[in-house]
Amino acid sequence: MICGLERVSFRYHGRSANALTDVDLEVGEGTHVALVGPNGAGKSTILRLLTGVLTPDVGTASVFGRQAQSWKRRDMARQVAVVSQGGEADVPISVRELVSMGRHPYVSPWSALGREDHAAVDACLESVDLAELAACDVRELSGGELQRARLARALVQEPRLLLLDEPTAHLDLGHEARFMELVRQYMATQAVTVVAVTHHLNVSARFADRMVLLASGRVLKEGRPDEVLTPSFLEAAFDWPVDVVDLGNLGRHAIAGTRGSPRVEP
Amino acid sequence: MSAGPAVFSAGAWLDAVRGDPGPAGTILWRVRLPRVVTGALTGGMLAVSGVVFQALLRNPLAEPYLLGVSSGAALGAVSALALGLSASAYFALPLAALFGALLAIGVVFEVARVGGRLDTRVLLLAGVVVSAFFSACVLLILTFVRADTLRSAFFWTLGSLSGASWGMIAAMLTYSVPALLVLFGLSRHLNALTLGEETAAYLGTETEAVKRLAFLLASLLAAAAVSVAGVIGFIGLVVPHAVRLSGVRDHRALTPLSFVAGACALVLADAAARTVAAPMEVPIGVITAFLGVPMFLILLRRAVRS
Numbered sequence: 201m202i203c204g205l206e207r208v209s210f211r212y213h214g215r216s217a218n219a220l221t222d223v224d225l226e227v228g229e230g231t232h233v234a235l236v237g238p239n240g241a242g243k244s245t246i247l248r249l250l251t252g253v254l255t256p257d258v259g260t261a262s263v264f265g266r267q268a269q270s271w272k273r274r275d276m277a278r279q280v281a282v283v284s285q286g287g288e289a290d291v292p293i294s295v296r297e298l299v300s301m302g303r304h305p306y307v308s309p310w311s312a313l314g315r316e317d318h319a320a321v322d323a324c325l326e327s328v329d330l331a332e333l334a335a336c337d338v339r340e341l342s343g344g345e346l347q348r349a350r351l352a353r354a355l356v357q358e359p360r361l362l363l364l365d366e367p368t369a370h371l372d373l374g375h376e377a378r379f380m381e382l383v384r385q386y387m388a389t390q391a392v393t394v395v396a397v398t399h400h401l402n403v404s405a406r407f408a409d410r411m412v413l414l415a416s417g418r419v420l421k422e423g424r425p426d427e428v429l430t431p432s433f434l435e436a437a438f439d440w441p442v443d444v445v446d447l448g449n450l451g452r453h454a455i456a457g458t459r460g461s462p463r464v465e466p
Numbered sequence: 467m468s469a470g471p472a473v474f475s476a477g478a479w480l481d482a483v484r485g486d487p488g489p490a491g492t493i494l495w496r497v498r499l500p501r502v503v504t505g506a507l508t509g510g511m512l513a514v515s516g517v518v519f520q521a522l523l524r525n526p527l528a529e530p531y532l533l534g535v536s537s538g539a540a541l542g543a544v545s546a547l548a549l550g551l552s553a554s555a556y557f558a559l560p561l562a563a564l565f566g567a568l569l570a571i572g573v574v575f576e577v578a579r580v581g582g583r584l585d586t587r588v589l590l591l592a593g594v595v596v597s598a599f600f601s602a603c604v605l606l607i608l609t610f611v612r613a614d615t616l617r618s619a620f621f622w623t624l625g626s627l628s629g630a631s632w633g634m635i636a637a638m639l640t641y642s643v644p645a646l647l648v649l650f651g652l653s654r655h656l657n658a659l660t661l662g663e664e665t666a667a668y669l670g671t672e673t674e675a676v677k678r679l680a681f682l683l684a685s686l687l688a689a690a691a692v693s694v695a696g697v698i699g700f701i702g703l704v705v706p707h708a709v710r711l712s713g714v715r716d717h718r719a720l721t722p723l724s725f726v727a728g729a730c731a732l733v734l735a736d737a738a739a740r741t742v743a744a745p746m747e748v749p750i751g752v753i754t755a756f757l758g759v760p761m762f763l764i765l766l767r768r769a770v771r772s
Contacts, residue, residue: 251668272672273671274671309655
């Protein structure tokens with residue numbers, strides 16, 4: 201197991217309800233696990249528990265066999281990288297500088313980046329197709345380019361575990377597919393495990409190996425995408441009628457219905 | 467060095483530099499040189515303090531004067547002096563000032579924290595109000611205590627380098643050199659923090675520890691500066707901004723360059739303070755405010771618009 205939660209409950213300070221209740225999660229090596237579910241289901245909370253920035257109230261969150269919150273940040277940053285939704289779009293630095301920050305856990309405070317660090321940065325810029333924009337100001341990038349730059353920064357950390365927090369939330373269909381394809385390519389060449397939080401059920405059904413459906417802080421269903429994408433589970437999670445169509449080798453697709461519309465029972 | 471009410475010929479200056487104990491020598495070694503060195507150190511420390519606050523708060527408007535840190539430090543120093551600490555206790559005074567500075571920043575943060583985040587506008591407003599309150603406390607103490615032991619109200623509200631001495635410089639160096647070296651060592655972490663605290667943590671920064679240490683050291687720099695030169699505003703705002711305008715963003719360069727630029731800026735401002743209305747001396751805080759306020763307003767407009 202690469203990382204996981206064991207009977208974890210967590211409540212944010214000052215809230216009356218648990219963000220997560222009694223959650224078990226196991227992520228196996230080399231898999232791409234998608235965490236899906238409605239807003240407020242606790243998906244992002246799981247990622248933050250795995251990175252150790254939050255500590256479970258009950259149970260344990262572990263990464264590579266160690267409690268997540270007991271890691272030194274520098275040690276964890278050499279093993280685990282995170283791509284989040286936003287934050288640095290307004291910082292006046294170049295794409296290359298942003299990506300170079302990914303070498304932060306590898307360099308000492310006093311020294312400059314070495315030749316290997318620069319080579320890693322170059323390789324990652326190349327792999328996300330941003331080599332030509334390396335000198336460009338981050339603030340001038342499009343949404344898709346910025347997310348690719350963030351992905352490059354995460355890959356420069358040479359992670360064994362990559363955590364994605366709604367990385368394609370603001371991207372159009374083409375940029376989203378491109379981003380997910382880059383992640384898949386990286387998984388094919390490096391021994392990396394991916395845990396991705398997403399609202400895009402159909403995209404994750406195509407790219408993920410496993411899906412975890414959460415609702416109200418609990419795991420409703422865990423399994424292969426075709427096991428999770430069923431009208432009954434999705435309706436229970438999203439509290440809305442859902443149709444699921446089978447597109448053969450494209451997998452299953454979930455489509456929101458309308459309240460009271462006639463539907464085919466599974 | 468040659469600017470000031472006492473005017474000497476070039477020959478007298480040369481003799482003084484060679485060690486001739488005439489009036490020019492006394493003024494050079496006992497008055498003007500310590501004053502220039504104090505100005506340089508104070509300016510550098512205030513500028514670095516500004517750089518660090520700006521990185522930690524992710525806000526280009528943060529600086530010790532506007533955050534209330536400087537007037538908190540002034541209150542700490544004045545209280546200690548009023549309670550009997552001798553004005554020549556160079557090493558204790560910055561610590562008393564640090565206590566006041568931390569009190570000020572604590573109050574300002576508590577007011578400006580909305581749902582775990584620091585709201586920029588509330589932060590600045592709270593800084594100004596807390597600053598006004600602490601300045602009032604300083605003036606109150608000055609009213610009741612014999613002013614000759616405490617220096618003037620001008621000194622504590624608008625700053626002056628006129629009291630500079632070698633003893634003060636030694637104390638300032640004792641506090642500022644370690645603080646500056648540690649802050650310089652934190653440069654990569656400060657770079658990471660400009661991307662946001664959570665991102666910095668994912669990149670390997672022990673966010674809470676780094677923040678706490680950097681806040682403490684930036685407050686110490688401001689406190690040490692205030693305890694020797696009084697409250698001088700805007701250096702921590704103008705200087706880092708000017709250095710950034712030249713394209714420097716990396717704190718490994720930004721911090722030392724801001725120190726040097728801050729040193730030059732305050733020495734020049736002091737020269738101006740001594741000469742524009744010679745033989746009278748304009749409070750140095752007036753000069754820095756004339757330069758700093760327009761720049762603050764421009765930055766504020768830009769910050770509010772985005």
